[in-house]
Amino acid sequence: MSRVAITRVGTDVVAAFATAMEQAGCVGLIQPGQRVLVKPNWNACAVAGSTKLAVVLAACRWAQAQGAGEVLVGEGPVPVGRERIDSYLAELGALAALAEIGVGFVLFDEAEHVLFRDTPDLPPEIGIARLALECDVLINLPMLKVHSCCLTTLCVKNLKGCLRPVDKMAFHRLGLLPAVVALNRLIPSQINVIDALEAMAGDHNSGRLVPLGLLIASRDRVAADAVGSALIGLPSGKVPLLKLAAAAGLGEHCVEALEIVGEALVPQRLELPQDALKRHYPNLDIQDEGACSACRAALMDGLFTAGAERQVTQIALGAHSTVAAGALVLGNCLSSYFPHRAHVPGCPPVGKAVARALAGKE
Ligand code: SF4
Incomplete structure (x- = not known):
């Protein structure tokens, strides 16, 4: 044991x-x-x-x-x-x-x-x-x-x-x-x-x-x-x-x-990143079908960095996501959308670039 x-x-x-x-x-x-x-x-x-x-x-x-x-x-x-x-x-x-x-x-x-x-x-x-x-x-x-x-x-x-x-x-x-x-x-x-x-x-x-x-x-x-x-x-x-x-x-x-x-194991309930995200951004629509952890991590970095500056309300990442007309597209998996959507290239994209895009700065 x-x-x-x-x-x-x-x-x-x-x-x-x-x-x-x-x-x-x-x-x-x-x-x-x-x-x-x-x-x-x-x-x-x-x-x-x-x-x-x-x-x-x-x-x-x-x-x-x-x-x-x-x-x-x-x-x-x-x-x-x-x-x-x-x-x-x-x-x-x-x-x-x-x-x-x-x-x-x-x-x-x-x-x-x-x-x-x-x-x-x-x-x-x-x-x-x-x-x-x-x-x-x-x-x-x-x-x-x-x-x-x-x-x-x-x-x-x-x-x-x-x-x-x-x-x-x-x-x-x-x-x-x-x-x-x-x-x-x-x-x-x-x-x-x-x-x-x-x-x-x-x-x-x-x-x-x-x-x-x-x-x-x-x-x-x-x-x-x-x-x-x-x-x-x-x-x-x-x-x-x-x-x-x-x-x-x-x-x-x-x-x-x-x-x-x-000591005794006395559980505390600490907030998980996913919960923090929902609390911070209750109206954010994230489509992430097929996204790997690198793109998800870049999105989290970007969201926490952009904070209150965020303008974007719809985000798509991962090869199998549905991409809404107004969505910000993250990552090369969805490069076919790059000509028609605001996007951040990269595999994975860089968190700071995601933050700028979320704030509508590029
Ligand atoms: S673009 Fe790269 S990092 Fe992002 S989901 Fe596709 S394979 Fe993963």
Whole structure:
């Protein structure tokens, strides 16, 4: 039976992390001299939607105390360019704080990748950061957040950051959920901790922060995610990604089948992106038959960015959508409509361009 710890965090995050590791049965997983990789969710989009630096530092210090020979933090943010990544890391205060405790940071985009070809459910070729595959122990350390495509973005989804930048969009085009599951089958993830000091509701980058003051920890990544999802109002069976991951043998997605230790699991109802969208735009007509997750994500980005400036009331995306006469058309799947409709090209279109089009600016 998989065990999941729900651990209360007080003022001492380092002590709370150590308690979580004891409760989750993770003590002893790191052998003296081993190389440990800590993989936070530092996607370079928004500091508020990132694994807290204090939790990452606590993970590193715990690994050092366990006798690790080398501890590294690694991440491959969304492809926003080196300048933006540098300013994001500076805003986090990450590099100096890590250096102070003798931990290096590896930007996966600039590190070596191992290539995998013709793997079922994956693009014809992908590259995974060599460090993620060859470290002795990986501490998978996302933040507790909702997500427009996966409902929650936690330990299973977090490993997508180990891909080459070019592979990330290919995952969306192919089918994000089965591809993420297939990726997880390639990357061991021995220690899984969700930073739930705060949870992000409404959107995974620009949503509302809800203080919870918890860590969720398990050796089983699917079980950790199942508890994290249940904690924000998504009970067992409601998160398709976790059902798929469980079916692939990656762990237990049914909360009722878990041993939960520490704090009681008290579900809260956090707003999902789809609900936030309906609340913000009650009269918006979205036709999205056949749209893949990349186009949906671009639309969500565009809508949240455009905010009150939005003029458009009808939107079409996806190859099988009905396209109304006044609809804004998104994505190359519907390029046959481009000559006659306002449109944003791309596969997927860029969120900022979608925002401008929604505001009637192009
Ligand atoms: S245009 Fe949009 S829906 Fe079509 S394949 Fe590209 S990203 Fe997917």
